[in-house]
Amino acid sequence: MTxxxxxxxxxxxxxxxxxxxxxxxxxxxxxxxxKGAEQAAHHVVQLDVYKRAKVIKVNPDxxxxxxxxxxxxDGKTLLVPTPRxxxxxxxxxxxxxxxxEERKAASLSHIHAYGKVIPLKDMPMIDLIVVGxxxxxxxxxxxxxxxxxxDREYAIIRELGNxxxxxxxxxxxxxxxxxxxxxxxxxxTVDYIxxxxxxxxxxxPYEKPPGIFWERVTDQxxxxxxxxxxxxxxxxxxxxxxx
Numbered sequence: 001m002t003x004x005x006x007x008x009x010x011x012x013x014x015x016x017x018x019x020x021x022x023x024x025x026x027x028x029x030x031x032x033x034x035k036g037a038e039q040a041a042h043h044v045v046q047l048d049v050y051k052r053a054k055v056i057k058v059n060p061d062x063x064x065x066x067x068x069x070x071x072x073x074d075g076k077t078l079l080v081p082t083p084r085x086x087x088x089x090x091x092x093x094x095x096x097x098x099x100x101e102e103r104k105a106a107s108l109s110h111i112h113a114y115g116k117v118i119p120l121k122d123m124p125m126i127d128l129i130v131v132g133x134x135x136x137x138x139x140x141x142x143x144x145x146x147x148x149x150x151d152r153e154y155a156i157i158r159e160l161g162n163x164x165x166x167x168x169x170x171x172x173x174x175x176x177x178x179x180x181x182x183x184x185x186x187x188x189t190v191d192y193i194x195x196x197x198x199x200x201x202x203x204x205p206y207e208k209p210p211g212i213f214w215e216r217v218t219d220q221x222x223x224x225x226x227x228x229x230x231x232x233x234x235x236x237x238x239x240x241x242x243x
Contacts, residue, residue, distance in 0.1 A: 002182075003181075004181070005146070007177060007179050007181065008134045008135065010177075011032075011135045011175050011177065012026075012029075012134070015032050015034065016028075020035050020172055020174060022034065022035055030061070030145055031062075031063065031134065032063065033062035034171065034196070036197075039197070040063075040066075040067075040170040040171070040195055041066040041067035041070055043199035044067055044168055044170065044194045044199065049127075049128055053076060054076055055076065055126050055128075056071050056079065056126070057079040057080070057089070057128075057129045057130070058071065058080060059080070059130070059149075060081060061132040065107060066103075067170065068080065069103040071106075072094050075094045077092070077093050078091070078115070079092075079123075079126060080092070080111060081149065082117065084225065085153065086226065087117050088117060088230070089118060090111055090115045090116065091118045092106070092111060092114050092115035093115075096114055120156075120160060120234060123160055123162075125162055126157055126162050127165055128167075129154065129157075129166070129168070130167075130168045130170060131144075131190065132144070132150075136176050136190060137178070138176060138200075138202060139202055139203075139206075140191065140202035140205075141183050141187070141204075141206065142169060142181070142187065143181055148186075150188050151186050154167070155210075155211050155212040155213070156212065156227065156231055159212055159231055159235060160234070164208060167190045168190060168193075170195075171194075172195060172196060173198075176195065187209070
């Protein structure tokens with residue numbers, strides 16, 4: 001078991017033993033839905049970086065549902081990655097959602113009825129990113145559930161020409177750990193941490209990934225994640241235009 005795996009299992013166990021989690025169960029193996037997710041979302045919407053943002057990308061997991069719904073209520077455009085990034089990103093514009101149906105529109109089970117999957121070439125510029133996590137260090141280091149999708153999603157938007165933007169992690173207080181989380185060059189870090197009790201700036205000293213580390217992408221990953229092949233072709237076309 002790696003150091004990251006040990007930290008993951010420790011956090012899942014604490015959340016379970018202290019009954020700080022909510023459906024879906026078990027908490028193990030996923031971005032855990034924590035009690036107080038609504039309060040964490042409330043803290044996020046007070047930030048100036050949130051108020052200024054017009055397009056916000058949020059992960060599709062349960063604990064971020066309250067925030068996804070609030071983004072639509074606040075008249076902002078929501079971007080959500082499709083499961084396992086198989087089809088890229090789903091865009092939900094606030095004008096597509098009738099009043100009172102924001103939470104339904106932001107839920108993974110109904111989002112396709114309100115939003116639409118957009119090709120990478122039509123991706124709008126993203127102003128802010130919110131990620132789910134299993135564990136966060138107060139200096140911004142992050143551990144997800146171990147499949148690397150948040151890291152890859154950030155790398156993809158950078159490859160598309162999106163500038164570096166603030167990243168917020170929302171978790172329960174017990175998910176903010178003091179463990180020495182290993183940090184690889186492709187690991188995404190967060191600039192703010194919002195819990196049920198507080199929100200704070202991490203002042204992270206770590207650089208975020210500047211793009212996709214193509215030497216680490218396998219043929220199998222390209223097959224399982226067609227969006228990788230799509231972005232590779234877009235990059236090649238851009239190189240030809242610029243040459």
